[in-house]
Amino acid sequence: xxxxxxxxxxxxxxxxxxxxxxxxxxxxxxxxxxxxxxxxxxxxxxxxxxxxxxxxxxxxxxxxxxxxxxxxxxxxxxxxxxxxxxxxxxxxxxxxxxxxxxxxxxxxxxxxx
Amino acid sequence: xxxxxxxxxxxxxxxxxxxxxxxxxxxxxxxxxxxxxxxxxxxxxxxxxxxxxxxxxxxxxxxxxxxxxxxxxxxxxxxxxxxxxxxxxxxxxxxxxxxxxxxxxxxxxxxxxx
Numbered sequence: 001x002x003x004x005x006x007x008x009x010x011x012x013x014x015x016x017x018x019x020x021x022x023x024x025x026x027x028x029x030x031x032x033x034x035x036x037x038x039x040x041x042x043x044x045x046x047x048x049x050x051x052x053x054x055x056x057x058x059x060x061x062x063x064x065x066x067x068x069x070x071x072x073x074x075x076x077x078x079x080x081x082x083x084x085x086x087x088x089x090x091x092x093x094x095x096x097x098x099x100x101x102x103x104x105x106x107x108x109x110x111x112x113x
Numbered sequence: 114x115x116x117x118x119x120x121x122x123x124x125x126x127x128x129x130x131x132x133x134x135x136x137x138x139x140x141x142x143x144x145x146x147x148x149x150x151x152x153x154x155x156x157x158x159x160x161x162x163x164x165x166x167x168x169x170x171x172x173x174x175x176x177x178x179x180x181x182x183x184x185x186x187x188x189x190x191x192x193x194x195x196x197x198x199x200x201x202x203x204x205x206x207x208x209x210x211x212x213x214x215x216x217x218x219x220x221x222x223x224x225x226x227x
Contacts, residue, residue: 033215040223043156043203045215088155098169099146099210103155 006089006104014112019076021107023089024069030092032065032072033101037086046074046087051094079111115140117206117219125225126194134189134222138206144168145187146216147179150201162187163210194226 006023013019025032031050035043049056049065049072056063062075076083086108090101118137126132138145144163148156158171162181173179176194181187185206191198201223205216 035215035218040201042220043205043218045217048213048215090156098161098163099144099207099212099216100158100161100169100171101146101148101156101216102158103148105155 006107010108012110019079021074023072023104025091028094033090034074035088081111081113084111119219119222123223130194132191136187136204142206142208144207146205148203196226199226
């Protein structure tokens with residue numbers, strides 16, 4: 001597999017707290033993307049960070065990328081109950097021009113009101 | 114804005130039956146990707162099409178076939194269904210083979226094989 005693990009596998013926090021999820025991968029990448037999935041539903045794209053970027057923000061989301069460690073983190077600030085979902089990172093590997101994504105196993109985030 | 118449409122949303126089939134899943138990409142998108150997500154698993158790439166030709170192939174069983182039609186919609190045909198084929202099947206579409214801002218996925222088809 002070209003994808004590593006995400007940790008934690010499950011995260012449970014209170015509303016208002018920050019949630020941090022980590023993702024590791026194995027190969028060189030063009031970009032890394034984070035997706036959200038509500039239970040049994042479709043994947044929703046959250047944010048994309050390119051291999052030459054180190055940090056990116058979008059609203060309450062902050063993504064970092066460390067290509068030397070082949071890892072990324074997703075920070076959700078001031079979490080809300082509606083943020084409860086599974087979060088997946090996915091990589092677009094270098095050398096691939098075909099758009100295939102490699103997904104990690106995901107982190108199940110539960111935000112309690 | 115129009116999204117990726119998948120049909121049916123749910124499908125129940127018996128072992129050894131055949132199933133056909135459909136994916137309608139966002140208008141003007143010419144590329145479709147299929148992914149399979151087993152229970153509690155991460156999505157796994159199956160196959161993709163660009164301009165009606167197969168562009169990439171992943172871990173797709175030989176029992177499965179797919180194609181992209183002239184209107185760019187795609188169909189995934191699954192024969193001799195097995196219990197292990199029970200999963201959520203997603204498709205995503207894009208304009209061209211690379212995107213600069215992530216992919217749009219459909220809501221998926223949940224296939225249950227009994």
